[in-house]
Amino acid sequence: MLGPLPALHRFLVVLAVVAVFLGLGVWLGVDPGVSLDLRAGALVGTVAGLGLAFALVHDFHHRQARPVRVRRRTH
Numbered sequence: 001m002l003g004p005l006p007a008l009h010r011f012l013v014v015l016a017v018v019a020v021f022l023g024l025g026v027w028l029g030v031d032p033g034v035s036l037d038l039r040a041g042a043l044v045g046t047v048a049g050l051g052l053a054f055a056l057v058h059d060f061h062h063r064q065a066r067p068v069r070v071r072r073r074t075h
Contacts, residue, residue, distance in 0.1 A: 005057065014053040021049025 005013070025045015029038040036044065 004059070010057045013057055014050075017053040017056065018046060018049035021045040021052065025049075 022042060022045045025041040025043070025048070026038060027041070028034045028045070029036045029041020034041075
């Protein structure tokens with residue numbers, strides 16, 4: 001995880017990672033040595049990019065909310 005990021009920065013990180021992996025998937029789809037066509041390569045790259053982007057910006061530490069103290073008045 002990259003840390004708590006503002007929404008715009010999280011969006012930019014996700015966009016950059018997906019764009020890079022989409023490009024890699026298209027490159028693999030165009031490469032004649034790999035048995036993927038262009039659409040399958042783009043799909044594989046996009047799915048891999050979304051998975052990595054989720055792992056980068058998601059907080060996997062499930063922090064429990066602390067219980068709130070309730071002060072009761074005694075009369």
